[in-house]
Amino acid sequence: MTxxxxxSKLARVTEPRWLDDREQRAWRAYLAxxxxxxxxxxxxxxxxxxxxxxxxxxxxxxTDSPEERVRVLELAQALQWEKSRLSHHLARMxxxxxxxxxxxxxxxxxAFIVLTPQGRDAxxxxxxxxxxxxxxxxxxxxxxxxxxxxHTIATQVLARLEHGP
Amino acid sequence: MTxxxxxSKLARVTEPRWLDDREQRAWRAYLAxxxxxxxxxxxxxxxxxxxxxxxxxxxxxxTDSPEERVRVLELAQALQWEKSRLSHHLARMxxxxxxxxxxxxxxxxxAFIVLTPQGRDAxxxxxxxxxxxxxxxxxxxxxxxxxxxxHTIATQVLARLEHGP
DNA sequence: TCCTACTGGTTGACGTGTCATCCATATCCT
DNA sequence: AGGATATGGATGACACGTCAACCAGTAGGA
Numbered sequence: 060m061t062x063x064x065x066x067s068k069l070a071r072v073t074e075p076r077w078l079d080d081r082e083q084r085a086w087r088a089y090l091a092x093x094x095x096x097x098x099x100x101x102x103x104x105x106x107x108x109x110x111x112x113x114x115x116x117x118x119x120x121x122t123d124s125p126e127e128r129v130r131v132l133e134l135a136q137a138l139q140w141e142k143s144r145l146s147h148h149l150a151r152m153x154x155x156x157x158x159x160x161x162x163x164x165x166x167x168x169x170a171f172i173v174l175t176p177q178g179r180d181a182x183x184x185x186x187x188x189x190x191x192x193x194x195x196x197x198x199x200x201x202x203x204x205x206x207x208x209x210h211t212i213a214t215q216v217l218a219r220l221e222h223g224p
Numbered sequence: 225m226t227x228x229x230x231x232s233k234l235a236r237v238t239e240p241r242w243l244d245d246r247e248q249r250a251w252r253a254y255l256a257x258x259x260x261x262x263x264x265x266x267x268x269x270x271x272x273x274x275x276x277x278x279x280x281x282x283x284x285x286x287t288d289s290p291e292e293r294v295r296v297l298e299l300a301q302a303l304q305w306e307k308s309r310l311s312h313h314l315a316r317m318x319x320x321x322x323x324x325x326x327x328x329x330x331x332x333x334x335a336f337i338v339l340t341p342q343g344r345d346a347x348x349x350x351x352x353x354x355x356x357x358x359x360x361x362x363x364x365x366x367x368x369x370x371x372x373x374x375h376t377i378a379t380q381v382l383a384r385l386e387h388g389p
Numbered sequence: 390t391c392c393t394a395c396t397g398g399t400t401g402a403c404g405t406g407t408c409a410t411c412c413a414t415a416t417c418c419t
Numbered sequence: 420a421g422g423a424t425a426t427g428g429a430t431g432a433c434a435c436g437t438c439a440a441c442c443a444g445t446a447g448g449a
Contacts (some may be wrong), residue, residue, distance in 0.1 A: 076355075076356060076359055077355060078355060078358070078359060078363065081368070081371055081372065081375070082359075082363050082371055084375060085371045085372070085374050085375035085378070086358065086362070086363075088374075088375050088378035088379055088382065089374060089375075089378045091304065091378065091382055092377075092378040092381050092382050092385070093258060093262075094304065095304075095382065095385045095386070096381060096385060097258075098436095098437095099385055101437095102437095111404075111405080113404095113405075113406095130427085131427070131428065132426090132427060132428080139256065139259065139260075140406095141406085141407075141408090142427080142428065142429095143406085143407070143408075143409090143428090143429085143430085144405085144406055144407075145428095146428060146429055146430085147405075147406075147407095147429090147430090148404095148405080148406090150429085150430095151404070151405085163427095166414075166415075166426095166427075167413080167414055167415085168412095168413065168414045168415075168426075168427045168428065169414095169426095169427055169428080170427085170428075190241070190242060190243060191241060193243070193251065194241055194243060194247075195384075196381065196384055196385060197251070197381055198243065198247050198251075199384075200377075200380045200381050200383075200384045201377050201380055201381070203246070205373060205376070205377050206246055206247055206250045207246065207250070208370060208373040208374075208377075209250050209253075209254060209373075209374075209377060210246070210249060210250035210253050210254075211370070212257075212365075212366050212370050212373075212374060213250070213253035213254045213256065213257040214253055215365045215366055216257050216261060216361065216362055216365050216366070217253065217256055217257050217260065218365075219360075219361055219364075219365045220257070220260045220261060220264055220361065221260070224360075263406095263407095266407095267407095276434075276435080278434095278435075278436095295397085296397070296398065297396090297397060297398080305436095306436080306437070306438090307397080307398065307399090308398090308399080308400085308436085308437070308438075308439090309435085309436055309437075310398095311398060311399055311400085312399090312400090312435075312436075312437095313434095313435080313436090315399085315400095316434075316435085328397095331396090331397075331444080331445080332443080332444060332445085333396075333397045333398065333442095333443065333444050333445075334396095334397055334398080334444095335397085335398075390449100391448100391449090392447100392448090392449085393446100393447085393448085393449100394445100394446085394447080394448100395444105395445080395446075395447095396443100396444085396445075396446095397442105397443090397444085397445095398441100398442090398443090398444105399440105399441080399442080399443100400439100400440085400441075400442095401438105401439090401440085401441100402437100402438090402439090402440105403436105403437090403438090404435105404436085404437085404438105405434100405435080405436080405437105406433100406434085406435080406436105407432100407433085407434080407435105408431105408432090408433090408434105409430100409431090409432090410429105410430080410431085410432105411428100411429080411430075411431100412427105412428090412429080412430095413426100413427090413428090413429105414425105414426085414427085414428105415424100415425080415426070415427095416423100416424080416425070416426090417422100417423085417424075417425090418421100418422090418423085418424100419420100419421095419422095419423105
């Protein structure tokens with residue numbers, strides 16, 4: 060989200076813990092990078108292979124799992140998606156022939172998601188170019204130490220997001 | 225986008241420039257942080273003030289501009305949004321009474337966007353809490369040097385995204 | 390002047406994400 | 420066994436973003 064965060068006119072007086080200049084600039088840069096990077100990655104993937112980033116994520120997850128058949132909730136957990144989101148997305152992917160469903164013998168409520176040949180084909184063609192784009196746009200632009208710091212930052216922020224303050 | 229990027233089963237052979245382990249882990253962490261952070265920020269803003277991050281961005285932009293009336297394309301440029309996206313979003317915001325339109329005397333095609341009292345009210349109430357959340361979730365979790373590095377990384381990647389290779 | 394090309398902005402279709410709700414099956418408890 | 424409750428998952432309504440097409444007004448020539 061490109062979102063500037065601060066208006067010079069908005070009363071800073073009311074809020075003791077505003078961000079300082081460095082933080083503000085870093086935040087804006089982060090937001091801008093985020094917006095453009097994800098847009099660009101999405102466009103590239105879409106143009107090259109007709110997949111969305113979401114499709115890609117699901118397909119990789121399927122490819123990665125032994126047997127290549129996964130229960131829906133297991134998938135949701137692996138992707139860290141809400142089950143409703145996943146359900147909608149799987150419906151769309153099924154419509155496009157990328158995945159299929161199989162009944163679960165143990166639990167009549169449940170369903171297995173399986174990769175179709177088309178799905179496998181799509182991901183195998185998409186992955187290398189996508190990785191190349193990521194490398195090109197991100198990792199070729201930053202140093203090894205910066206990679207390390209990025210990882211650390213993300214991990215710290217994630218910890219706060221997941222395990223409270 | 226939570227997107228794992230690599231399947232151990234996917235043929236690495238076909239692609240000479242895969243990512244190494246550090247890069248891969250950093251990338252995953254970044255994606256995960258991103259997904260959770262924006263979701264959380266959005267939820268907080270929505271719950272606290274009924275605004276979306278997109279609403280917030282537009283309102284701040286309006287608050288910040290002299291005269292508090294901006295041409296649509298100017299707004300699009302400031303936000304770095306596609307004009308179609310902005311047009312849709314402004315329509316929704318207008319429906320909710322957050323902004324209004326005025327005719328442009330110089331150019332009969334154009335329109336000015338202005339902040340309504342409700343819009344001003346909303347942003348003034350939303351901003352401090354939103355800033356607090358950002359500070360809490362991000363800047364309280366990382367060191368000054370990390371802030372600096374984050375800024376540098378974002379700037380470098382943005383440069384690549386904007387001015388080609 | 391009139392024809393063309395451009396610009397500011399909107400619209401429609403469609404994919405995506407969230408929330409709340411719902412349904413059928415499992416499970417648990419007595 | 421049988422009823423409360425939990426779980427796996429789907430659905431509907433709606434906000435959001437993108438793409439492509441469109442439309443009205445403006446400018447630039449010939």
